[in-house]
Amino acid sequence: MFQYDAIDRAMVADRNAEFRDQVGRRLTGELTEDQFKPLRLMNGLYLQLHSYMLRVAIPYGALTSAKMRALAHVARRWDKGYGHFTTRQNIQFHWIRLSDTPDVLDYLATAELHAIQTSGNCIRNTTSDPFAGAAAEEVDDPRVWSEVIRQWSTFHPEFTYLPRKFKIAVTASPQDRTAARAHDIGLVVRRNREGRLGFEVIVGGGMGRTPYIGATIREHLPAEHLLSYLTAILRVYNRFGRRDNLYKARIKILVASLGAAEFGRLVDEAWDGMDRPRADLPDVELARIRASFGLVDFRTLPPRSERFEAARADKAFARFARNNIVPHKIPGYGIVQVSLKGIGEVPGDCSADQMDALADLAERYGHGEIRVTHEQNLVLPHVALDDAPAVHEGLAAMGLATPNINLVSDMIACPGLDYCALANARAIPIAQAISETFADPDRAEAVGELKIKISGCINACGHHHVGHIGILGVDKKGEEFYQLTLGGSGAEDAAIGHVLGPALAADRVADAIDKLVDAYLAIRQPQERFLDTYRRTGVGPFKAAVYQDAHQA
């Protein structure tokens, strides 16, 4: 894990002192709410329906046991005993008092955690691959580049008041677990034919009311020029991105209106005029960051674990192993995925006790590392297969052994109308109803990979546009309705889903998903996922399945 040095600690301390001062000025009335708002947002503090919400960053989704315990402590002492892991590799505490926030932030700083730039119109926490350092096929460790970007973007003086929020993703594997093409900038680490490390630079992806899959503006940016090139992109956006309309202010709108080629030309022009050696990171600092992540002390193990194989006799463990454990780059190890989508539970929620238990399991069996995924699950990235049965047992004891990764009940859902001031409709009860419909694990496994994503409003925090099945809450004359989209993907085969038909009443959604799945099972060919079948057949059979009754009525 990356280790902070004295400079990193001083940066957070100085920020916390500044924010304490700003909170004090707000509480005395010296700052109006209007003046305070952009300042609190840059420190992750939102005013929600019932109280303030504090969003804490989990840089590149990597936690240690100590950090997880610190989050548990915040949940117990200042919140209602739980936290909510988001689709952005952050954790949100929904019941925080404004006057407590400076103390919460000071406490978090003792565990090298912070809420810097987790909201506001600035560069946000960089999304990275939760399997970093464990995935067999990765070209490089994406956390190294995410840390480079974290430092560069933290308190960037020029890019603190952008037209709108700005999100960067870094992935280094052929399988994209970051939704890179749905980010403002997606960086895919690659080696070119000469073996040089570089980035495919993708710009202008995004969700919201006008979703776009990003466009590639550079096939292979030499890795050493990352920071100067990012500066050029951000400068073009800061200067020319729209500021007259909140909903047209993201970089995707600028890229779409100029065209990717012209946008790329403007970036090159800005880049050419820059003192690149001054802007780019020196090799010696890159080497320091690389070294600061340290090496995991893996043991030499046989690839096949007899204990693991024997434990498969237990049906529950066998199912967990099939769905939640994936191969590791080191023989004899596995990547254990922990679902925060228990049947009938709120997606992404985690209690303080569960956090502590995970911290213990990670410490005992997982080299003290825990990752957070953008699909609102957790990962123990380095578990010896010999220890997997014990880990499973520990997770089961805490209600964290739901064997449903990538299955129908492994849904993304935004907080929705239950918590959010912007929402038109509830998202969580819809997710709960669907997961109860598919509570039979045999059926869920038979259905296979199916990504359902639910947003409570057009802002699309639940990423419904890139769900294999997307569900969007809309308000129809004061009633909650839900529009379904099919065929989206946030992975390396990224696509925006298509609207299936008229929106459905809340009590019809789970049943409609059931019908879509039945239609898929009836027509799928061998090895086809739901998404593949939809792409092969088009919308016809699915539309018929959901709306047939309506036509008869």
Place this chain on the structure above:
Amino acid sequence: MLIRLENDRFDAVEDRFAPVGEDEALPETGAVILSLSRFQADGAALLAAGRDVGVRIAPADRVEELVCDLPRLALVALDFPKYRDGRAYSSAVLLRERFGFDGEVRAVGDVLIDQAWNMVRCGFDAFETTVGPNAWAAAARRYRHVYQASADDRPPAFVERRQAAARRLAPQDG
């Protein structure tokens, strides 16, 4: 109040420049600040008469349009109509880093103390604000370290780290 940054000091100074509105008559004498369009109409004559001239740049104006005139300008005023509008930061960086402007770069408009460090780092050296110079200086210096290179020549963290490592490696005096 106008605060000037000079030799690492923030001082309240008298503003000798008169802002001239779009349709206002030009004062007979003295230094003036004109909008970009007014400057493009009247600037050459004023400069020829030996007057000190500054140009006020709105966020949507392109500082590139001033490139030929920069050596003759006393100051460029960058406007913040709302403090959340961050375009002027990029304009300031371009003036300093790309075009090498060494005259005054002044922040005008909605200039709050919470922006002091952003402005100083991007190369502003004058600030029209209601805040006093001591409070402004403290806010500008709030961060002991910086992570990235900008227009203010503060050494980024990676330079500080390299220097610290070099000191550790250097032979100690006996």
